[in-house]
Amino acid sequence: MSAVDRAHAEIRGAIIEGRYEPGVMLSESELASALGVSRTPVRTALARLQDEGWVTIYSKRGALVRGLSAEELHHSADVRQTLQIIGVERAGEEDRAAVRPRLEEMLVKQERALADGPFDTFVDFAIRFHRVFVELAGNPLFTDFYDKLRDRQAMMLLRSESVVVERASEVVGEHRELMELAVAGEVVAFAETLRQHRDEIFKPLVRAAGGEGESVG
Incomplete structure (x- = not known):
């Protein structure tokens, strides 16, 4: 290097x-x-x-x-959420079922990291967990673009540590619900659950950036 x-x-x-x-x-x-x-x-x-x-x-x-403005937080969240929804929407039943073992393994590691730390280990597995939904589209351009947002996603999660730790069991539970909805191909429910999940974690960060009361996307 x-x-x-x-x-x-x-x-x-x-x-x-x-x-x-x-x-x-x-x-x-x-x-x-x-x-x-x-x-x-x-x-x-x-x-x-x-x-x-x-x-x-x-x-x-x-x-x-520089800090991330409320607008930048919204834009980043919008792109990540859209890519995940498209992935679930485009995946076939076999492909959706095939990712369950990977997602379940990541859930176990997330739960362990939230209980024992360090927090950045949780961040890594959380980002990888959401990336699986993007991978379901089978489009390498989607995953490449998603990866370009990884640093900003990591920063958002790290700066939301207190919220995530306080809601540790809920966060893992929401991830499990997202997994079940994705595997079942319930795209509309997956999209709404994903939006609510992001709002709960990132709303305090958006407020701090000047976006009081707005959905994160």
Whole structure:
């Protein structure tokens, strides 16, 4: 891995995990010192992160960590939800039945992670769980696009940790209900349950971003 790639991965990871919170100004020289690289790869990494929407660079001042606006939260949730619904809608009965063992295994691991931690293990299995519904469409472009939203989905979940942990049994139960509806091919019920599930988890985050009372999508 090049110095640029390493700097990019480290800084992006810190933003996603909340170690660099929205509104924090990042210094090139301080980042370079912390990462053990020169300022040049850090500068290139920050430019890439700006293109990806994670920071805003201010000349001679540094890079400001961006938060996700309510609108961005809605748009991201809309795309993820639509891809999952299409996957369930397009899948045949055999394909839907075939994913049940994978989903059940992930549910067990989610429950264990919520009980014993760490929380980022739950986040990983939750994202992989929802991705299975996208895979059902059999369209690699769908899964590729879904994967591009993974970092934002992870950040949303990590910043909703208190809500998820407080509702741990309900969250796993909602995931189990989604699995049952998907396997049964109940597309309309799956879509409504998915919407309600996302609203319960992400509404506090949307309110904090300035979208009080709105559905997350």
